[in-house]
Amino acid sequence: MKPAPFSYRRPTTLDEALTTYAGEPDAKVLAGGQSLIPLLSMRLAAPSMLIDINGIAELDRLEVDAAGVRFGANVRHARLLADVDAGRVQPLLAKALGYVAHPTIRNRGTTLGSIVHADASAEMPVVLALLDGTVTAASAAGTRTISARELFVGPLETSLRPGEIATDAYVPALAANTGVGFTEIARRHGDYALCGVAALVATDHTGAITAVRTGYLSVCDTPTVVDVSEVFMDGSFTDRAVDDAAELALGSLEPETDIHASADYRRQLARVLTTRAVREAHDDCLARRTGVSA
Numbered sequence: 559m560k561p562a563p564f565s566y567r568r569p570t571t572l573d574e575a576l577t578t579y580a581g582e583p584d585a586k587v588l589a590g591g592q593s594l595i596p597l598l599s600m601r602l603a604a605p606s607m608l609i610d611i612n613g614i615a616e617l618d619r620l621e622v623d624a625a626g627v628r629f630g631a632n633v634r635h636a637r638l639l640a641d642v643d644a645g646r647v648q649p650l651l652a653k654a655l656g657y658v659a660h661p662t663i664r665n666r667g668t669t670l671g672s673i674v675h676a677d678a679s680a681e682m683p684v685v686l687a688l689l690d691g692t693v694t695a696a697s698a699a700g701t702r703t704i705s706a707r708e709l710f711v712g713p714l715e716t717s718l719r720p721g722e723i724a725t726d727a728y729v730p731a732l733a734a735n736t737g738v739g740f741t742e743i744a745r746r747h748g749d750y751a752l753c754g755v756a757a758l759v760a761t762d763h764t765g766a767i768t769a770v771r772t773g774y775l776s777v778c779d780t781p782t783v784v785d786v787s788e789v790f791m792d793g794s795f796t797d798r799a800v801d802d803a804a805e806l807a808l809g810s811l812e813p814e815t816d817i818h819a820s821a822d823y824r825r826q827l828a829r830v831l832t833t834r835a836v837r838e839a840h841d842d843c844l845a846r847r848t849g850v851s852a
């Protein structure tokens with residue numbers, strides 16, 4: 559199929575893009591086009607105009623410091639994945655980006671576009687949610703910062719308002735004595751996952767567990783984060799506690815049945831992958847303490 563007719567603008571400044579968007583409420587932003595173009599071709603979206611943000615140089619910025627990583631709307635998955643400093647400051651970015659589609663799609667698709675597309679099967683929305691990241695949104699009326707908790711409001715739905723362009727996202731650095739893990743199962747490497755789990759394990763300076771959180775993609779209809787710290791309350795990391803963490807998390811998940819997998823199968827995947835991701839995050843934490851990279 560071919561897209562329904564639309565007009566096309568390629569502004570070179572953010573101000574120009576925001577003014578155009580304010581006057582064209584049925585427009586859509588075009589970033590990498592790796593999700594939007596198929597939707598147009600299948601006529602699942604029929605915007606009046608595409609506002610192509612690829613010519614806006616200020617959205618190309620990628621800034622890394624000791625506090626965290628900020629990436630603009632035009633930063634491709636591949637660039638973020640290859641950025642050594644970003645991977646050092648927040649290793650979960652690179653761990654998860656390696657699972658996003660194939661290199662050709664990562665060369666074109668943007669990480670922020672993936673986040674605001676808010677597909678619950680995508681890796682980066684759940685990474686933003688697990689890390690308590692934020693997205694900055696600009697419109698003709700001004701700029702605001704949206705926490706990941708407020709951003710994902712439904713299937714493929716965010717709290718971005720009409721006329722708002724997401725300009726950049728921010729994820730905090732990995733704190734000291736903390737580790738991260740990411741794992742998923744897909745039918746073929748590069749496909750959307752049948753189920754994926756991200757995990758974060760925090761300890762105190764003695765190595766006692768202080769917090770464990772897990773994040774799920776392709777399980778519920780929105781990216782979902784569960785705090786399972788309570789099963790590690792005595793601070794020790796045991797096989798029993800890891801299994802209990804998976805059971806606790808399952809209580810907060812309502813897996814979906816679709817053409818790819820039944821809810822029961824997804825529940826079992828979520829159970830097994832939770833234990834793997836939590837162990838990986840703990841190993842990562844130990845490796846950082848001893849100075850040996852995981």
Ligand SMILES: Cc1cc2nc3c(=O)[nH]c(=O)nc-3n(C[C@H](O)[C@H](O)[C@H](O)COP(=O)(O)OP(=O)(O)OC[C@H]3O[C@@H](n4cnc5c(N)ncnc54)[C@H](O)[C@@H]3O)c2cc1C
Pocket residue numbers: 586587588589590591592593594595596631657658659660663666667668669670671672674675679680681682722723724725748749750751
């Ligand atoms: C074959 C294939 C396999 C894929 N596999 C995976 C996968 O395994 N995991 C995964 O995570 N993704 C996968 N993707 C999707 C890919 O990661 C996309 O790049 C991503 O979902 C969207 O980013 P984009 O820059 O291409 O956005 P676009 O397609 O340009 O836009 C997507 C949506 O977000 C909106 N949007 C984009 N940027 C902004 C912005 N700055 N402000 C406001 N709105 C904005 C658009 O208007 C549109 O509604 C796959 C894509 C393909 C084609």
